[in-house]
Amino acid sequence: MGEMTPRKRALLCVTGNKRKADRISCLDTLTTCTVDQMNAVKAPFPEANRDPELAFRLAAAAWEVVGLEGFKMPFDLCVEAEALGCKINWGRIDRHPSVESHVFADLKDLKIPEDILDRGRFRMKHDVELRLMKEYGDYLPVANQVTGPFTIAGHIFGIEKFCIWTKKRPLEEVKEALMTISEMNIADCKRALRSGAEIICIADPSATSDILSPAFFRDVMVPVYKNMSRKIGAPIILHICGNTSAYLPYMPDTGFDALSVDAQVDIGFAKAIVGNKIAIVGGVPTITALLFGTPQKVREAAIDAIKKGVDVLMPSCGIPPRTPLENFKALVEVARCMVYQ
């Protein structure tokens, strides 16, 4: 099979073929940035979210500083909402940008401008991905992150209002709005793939079963996700925060390659439900192990996740910016010494 590179390894693991790799891959397609990395490469938040040079340096820090075997752009979940006109709070060094105002009063008002990919920071994101690919692409993979349709709906309409519409409006109207949003995601991903990205991560934190019913997930989210997997044509990881256990039976129907699960989901349980139909990635708790734990605690959590069959070693959710570097590095170390053959 030729020489195994982190890029090949990541692509095998993300698509559920870890046995064909020499060992498990360790990358982070969620929020990767920590204050330690920002200081190491002199590319701090909030500036690094908007300055292409700083963004490139901070994205590259995933490998250069932590040793993660892949890159991801962007660092926050506001690119789409910003391009659609939401006001953004840019945060500070240890605080991610967040959406401050909504733009559409009603489902009927939803309109995605044709030139959406030329608005806001889409262009910058794709440019940084292209530069990462040019400098590292033969060795390490680049992941393009999109904010998932349900989370964007929460940003542009207001999450409470949108939740109520899921009960009060015809389900077809709600689904149609999410489909419209997903088309923007698809166009974004297609351009990212042309810019050298090889993995797609859909981060849809708000679509959690702490908020939505499994029936809504099955009847509305699965068709929307299926539309995305059919049209994007690259390995896709879906991340949903919180406890997604109740969604697991429907996950293979999305057509996605991998599901990234939060700390509330037991990896062994997830594997038992989905079998080999979709890879399960994540597994290392961001709060108890990575943020407040020790390198030893991270190693134990990582080994536990591997024992339970996790396909890619990854933090269970976005990494808190104050996570100590030594804890993050401990995650990579475990992957490096787990050899299958």
Next chain:
Amino acid sequence: MATKEEIVNGFIKAIVDGDEAASAKWAKEGVAANLDAYELVTKHGGDAMSIVNSKYERKEFFVPEVLCSANALNAGVDVLAPHMKSDKTSEPATVILGVVEGDIHDIGKNLVKIMLSAAGFKVVDLGKDVPLAQFIEKTKELKADVIGMSALMSTTMPSMKKVIGMLQDAGIRNKVKVIVGGGPVTKEWALSIGADDRPHDASAAVGVTKDLVAKVRAERGAW
């Protein structure tokens, strides 16, 4: 004209079903039949929200259903509020709620607010991204019984610990109970920072708050 039983049952069903129009209609019937508006809201509205709570706990209801029920309750309260007599015998407990500085995720906090309001607490909502000092100022100003802080991001969790330290520095930690919540907040962590409890969800917050109010009032007496 509808009987009291029909009105009460209709009102409760309208709230559980999340039907705003029906809730307002039964509230109007209640006013026409001269029912006690205060009792209709706190007792029967509270009963309805308890049913909603248990359905939420049993995973028959999810957040959208709870929000619809809360809106239905509010539609009834809008009709009944002008008819509510304020000669209550016992002073309702005051609860201050807020999402800590740096965090703008307030859906969980809003659910807690709905639940506590329906249960008869006087809830003062400081909103989201609340400067930490404001928790201390408002606690003193309103002579609060319980403070509820929420953080949905692990990055903002440490602020809760700071607020508890600030209460200590102000010499009022023993005058008020502190509950914390939000996705990443575990009970273990809550207790380690000196909070009094971490209800596992919005519906559990009602029972926990009732217990803590009884406790703080017994320990502290009046402010």
